[in-house]
Amino acid sequence: MIRNAVGRLIPEEIDGRKLKPFAGAHNDHGGGRKVGPPIRAVVDYGNKLLKSLDEAIDACQIQDGMTVSFHHHLRNGDYLVNLVVDELAARGLKDLTLAPSALFPIHESLVKHVENGVISHIEGSMNGPVGQACSLGKMKKTCILRSHGGRYRAIQDGDLPIDVAFIAAPAADEHGNCNGLSGPSACGVMSYSLADSLYADRVVVVTDNLVPFPNYPWIIRGGNVDYVCTVDKLGDPEQIVSGTTRITRSPTRLLIAQYAARFVRDIGLIEEPHFSFQSGAGGISLAFLKYIGDIMRQRGIKADFARGGSNKFLVDMLEEGLIGYILDGQCFDMVGARSLRENPNHLETDPFTSYNYHTKGNFATRVRVAVLGATEIDLDFNVNVNTHSDGWLLHGIGGFADVCDAQITVITAPLLRGRLSTIVDSVTTVTVPGETIDVLVTEHGLAVNPARRDILDRLKGSDIPLRTIEELRALAVDMAGVPRKPEFEERIVALIEYRDGTVIDTVRQLKV
């Protein structure tokens, strides 16, 4: 075991694969070469449109031990993962690696395929029951969690070779050009599958909305697709994009959002040229959008761009002219999806463009301020978004590690959550290192990472209560006591891979 740069012990090797311990957020300068996908010839691609998903699965000649990938743009409405894995199980396949960008509660039935040996392990985010199964040690091999950008990087760099990618396409033509803009399963952005389309050995596009050629925009290009097939329904529209996203009504959370917006105002950020921001889709983040919008309107300031996850509040700002562009990575509600389809200043981005760390620059680093929620934060400003305080692995990384490359990263969190302190001595799991976190905003004021003296200087004159993180921690302990640490077995069940491919932490089997 080697102690990495955030003090976590990382095995030298796991499942026969050598691990690189995390060595600092900006210590990786690339090197080596991207992976070269197989060369195929046009002559063998006369007709790609197959009669059924079954036929497509046959055509791919999937074998025991292969890696099969999926994507999460249909979120908790997705039918495809279960459809395919059930079918693979019915064919008696074993020891498959599943490489979804993320899984949701709807994928709970995968747990039985883990138990019966169809799935050996998962490289991807696991929200809910599948993560729980991982925590219980049910996977044969060690799971790997990656951020959106980290997943692109891993596929591109050859760390995650994919044999067959199944891409759920809300709209596709027979050549395989697809996007998420129309059809019964329209989800808006669908570019999480980009890396898979470029690098997987075989690529299957599955749609419930076959449209005439040419389907444009070709977010996934037909030239990277082996087979196209149709199914009755890709998913449950109600669960694919929520009808509406709602601002929090909790006074505590509203106060946190207000502090975050005032912080951005008070350090003079919105008055600088080229203001831009990113905020999530949680209740606090949406309230932040409202408050920052009010300030911008008041001061007559327009942001060059905002990064999505898009939602009604962001779209309102775009339509009002408060934002020049939405650079979207995911549509969180119907209004976001509609705007992406209709507004020429609402642009679909993908994990290469936005988040991949092994590129010649990405959009994440251009964002002036990012406002994100977190499960735990510790005295070193390390953040955990993966495991709950009770030790269960219940969440993926999403774009978290990538977004923290913003010029200023702000974590918003109530001091207590479920009567437990959000601020801990040391997070259960390190998702991102404290060196990439600049400010913590709570309802009791904000704490600035001492490494960011510049921010502390800029805050002079602000009337937001300023605390050290230790003070906020003490306050929380006063209110709720020191939380009990979860107990773990020795066995490592998952690795938390940082955006550069190093291992920042491990997740151990929960003692239950």
Added chain:
Amino acid sequence: MIRNAVGRLIPEEIDGRKLKPFAGAHNDHGGGRKVGPPIRAVVDYGNKLLKSLDEAIDACQIQDGMTVSFHHHLRNGDYLVNLVVDELAARGLKDLTLAPSALFPIHESLVKHVENGVISHIEGSMNGPVGQACSLGKMKKTCILRSHGGRYRAIQDGDLPIDVAFIAAPAADEHGNCNGLSGPSACGVMSYSLADSLYADRVVVVTDNLVPFPNYPWIIRGGNVDYVCTVDKLGDPEQIVSGTTRITRSPTRLLIAQYAARFVRDIGLIEEPHFSFQSGAGGISLAFLKYIGDIMRQRGIKADFARGGSNKFLVDMLEEGLIGYILDGQCFDMVGARSLRENPNHLETDPFTSYNYHTKGNFATRVRVAVLGATEIDLDFNVNVNTHSDGWLLHGIGGFADVCDAQITVITAPLLRGRLSTIVDSVTTVTVPGETIDVLVTEHGLAVNPARRDILDRLKGSDIPLRTIEELRALAVDMAGVPRKPEFEERIVALIEYRDGTVIDTVRQLKV
């Protein structure tokens, strides 16, 4: 020397590189893996905007013997190639390989850099004086000509490794996102540089129109760009896109165009579902557009799409509703460029999407009928578009070899050109094999490739004069005699590479 599938003698090796002789148009099924470009990290791309082209050249650390690439979307108005190569010469660099997608007469000054050893040879199309220099044996090494799709394939497959790509961008932001839609050098489509941006070791974007981030569409993605710099002028707007393209006024050529359109009508092609076509920008091709438009209008038929080179006539058809989409590869006039910018059904395509043979399908094979001009055609239907009958290498391949993958490929040519027969016993240079050419249309009627019995059957009842190619050849000889063959030296000065990477012919030094 090995005799290839069209009977041409190909050396086993040239300049230390093993050659694959052409083995049939559809004999290549891929294999092996694409090349993996170097892995770089975001941390090293804080500010890409350099002060000058000079500074960008410095940053690239170009050394003797390296390969430097350019693109031809500014056509005969391009200033960039000369600017850069003059600068490289001034620095005393030697033995550079130049890899432009195409050169034009404006690049004549490169000849002196060939003579003084700055440039060892060229891998790319040479229109005019540079081709002439090649014919005279001035290049130190053997040049390689590739089609647009073949160039993409060669870069992707690692046959043409590029050290530094210079991309002339009519509009670019400081991140390197670029397109050809606006600015003083607006050219419309600029996607010939796509492969270079993806695979070159270093990528420099040069613009005379720096626009705010995010510049969209990002035809070239900033994430693939190392440096951005500005120059006063990228080119001469008058020469970048012509103000207008003109239909031929020659009665002979109009007749040929009319026969071509009647051919398409008489075989019932436009009545089939999913009609689509591609036609060039020469006088006959434009007249073909007019005639085919008349027929479609008359019969109330709409094409799913037409492939560009776009021009006024094609745009008129789009705007009238005769075409669903223009899938454009290059804008030949101002109207084409304007339509690409404004019309959501006028789409920019790139050589990957359209032409690359080593993909999982491309657009070229989806085209129902392509109508193309040619310099020479022989009794085996082999076509030459590279050398004139007098042996001078004066033209590139363009998309020719790629477009011939259309379902029906029609060559239009007057029987005589400059008092020489266009139809010859054996073409001076084989650009594409006769097996990919289906019909020759002349003012004396048309000849169908005997391999296409299906087309002959479909022509029953047509009143277009039907001839064998031998009959047309005899007619031409009657009128103009047998043309004198050019005389060549032994030395091979250029290879004609087929779209799959095999060598279909060689070009020899001209005896002068």
